[in-house]
Amino acid sequence: MRSGRVFIVEDQLNFRKGLIKMLQGRELGWQVVGEAGNGQDALAMLAELQPDLVLTDIRMPVMDGLEFVAELRKSYPDMLVIILTGYKNFEYAQAAVRLGALDILIKPCTEEDVRQIMNKASERFYEKYALQQKQHMQLQLQLDQGLRAVLLDLPYEMSILQGLNEALAGKHLWLLHMNNEDMAHRSNGKRDMSLLQFAFSNIVEELVKGAGLEAQLLLVEHGTFLLVTDRPLIDDSLQEAIPAASLAYLKIRTVMMAMGPAPSANELSELYLLTKEAVSGPIDLPVVSGQETGSGMVLSLNQARVREMEVQLMSAILVGQEDSLHDLLQRVLAELKAATTEEMRISALSLSIAMNSTIQKQFDPEDSGALARIPNEMPQLHWTSEEVLDWAEKQVKNFVLQFNQWQASKSDNVIERAVKYIEEHYNEECRLTDVASHIHLNPSYFSVVFKKATGESFTRFVTRVRMDKAALLLRNTDMKIFEIACAIGFDEPNYFTNVFKQQFQMSPKEYRSANPTP
Helix, strand or coil: CCCEEEEEECCCHHHHHHHHHHHHCCCCCEEEEEEECCHHHHHHHHHHHCCCEEEEECCCCCCCHHHHHHHHHHHCCCCEEEEEECCCCHHHHHHHHHCCCCEEEECCCCHHHHHHHHHHHHHHHHHHHHHHHHHHHHHHHHHHHHHHHHHCCCCCCCCHHHHHHHHHCCCEEEEEEECHHHHHHHCCCHHHHHHHHHHHHHHHHHHHHHCCCCEEEEEEECCEEEEEECCCCCCHHHHHHHHHHHHHHHCCCEEEEEEEECCCHHHHHHHHHHHHHHHHCCCCCCCCCCHHHHHHHHHHHHHHHHHHHHHHHHHHHHCCCHHHHHHHHHHHHHHHHCCCHHHHHHHHHHHHHHHHHHHHHHHCCCCCCCCCCCCCCCCCCCCCHHHHHHHHHHHHHHHHHHHHHHHHHHHHCHHHHHHHHHHHHCCCCCCHHHHHHHCCCCHHHHHHHHHHHHCCCHHHHHHHHHHHHHHHHHHHCCCCHHHHHHHCCCCCHHHHHHHHHHHHCCCHHHHHHHCCCC
8 A cells, every 4th residue: 555645835944854854764654755845836746746645834935825725725625734834823723724724733843743643644544545445446347347248248338438448548358267167066156156256356366466467357257357458468477377376276277368459349249259269169149137247246346345455454554553453353253244154255255365465565575475365275165154254263363363473573673673773874864764674674564663662753763863972972072063963964954953952952052062072
């Protein structure tokens, strides 16, 4: 899941640079994508930067913050905005509320003030991101429905042809066909068929992703899929891996055949029919019953369920909400109990795939296993509700166990190694991402673990180390203040002076006078 993109608009250079330094390590889950010194410059940069959050001062030259936000709202009505101000003015607060600001940050502010307000922004961003993902899936479902109807020569609105032609422009098509006899042997009714197709689709998507291929997989009708890719060729290894994995995991033989460049939408049904005849023998024209369309819709909804669950799991981990993570898992298990046996199998498999994906992305991002998301054992078609629920509970228990083990293993010596790295590199940029990479830990979660262990945020800890080193140099050397600033990793002496004063409640010059060199 991507980080939120933040744009800082502030005319006071020192304060702006301070915010950037605090946020650029992404410890708070945000990526600084740009900065500006007034509203007019900021407006000109919005379209290119496309931020998720804008932090803007009110009092600025050329165009102040309130004018800027008012103009911003005309093109970006839903963009998150936080107002920065050095004035505790009720009228400013009212204006900020009218312009839909998420919150107001009063300057001067502490690092904890910034952390709290950015955590609030993170929660709102993840809510918006999840909603956007759901809306995107709904649009994708509509496109899938239209493409499926065209392929099967079912009734469809002529208005969809333009959208399909645009979506398929420059694409290449492949047909994946699961052996009918194997499917019949492995399934007992439509619900069992749905489970097998759902499992197969996840296997294919995982292998395709592992091969670095941009592609979309569509269930056309029972056991037959369309793979839409942006490349004319697919590596032989992937063409071999998909049938091999289908046979190994599902005991179903699969044929994969190239259909060539995507033709215009009104020619798709003929190409599809010819290709399917080539892989499965002569077939009758499909019956216009909507059954195939319904099966595809069910599969698409199941895939959407997996992605939504992944977003929920990862957002809970990224913002350090362990209680929310456990509550989410318990809620999903409770919902499983109310489902029918057939629905329970697919829902349990969806949960397992989402948890395995989270393990791969968050706990072990270096795991290169092609099928890391697919559980070694899937719910069997003959299982009762109790057996499926027991399997799901074991999957959740295993996920929580891995989560706890991951926390423990990373916490054992990670803080000691992180502190050592900071002590050795404090005079360099020393970003959170650099330290996290050094100790092989996800950056977002490293910030949570670090604060739990030290009681300080990463940024605050590094700043304190630097200030302690600066104090040592002030007491024991005759180095100039700008030389000390440079020696401990500060590019701007004025910014160093401001930070030092926050730490020691006196300027570097005053500190040196109060602590003369022996």
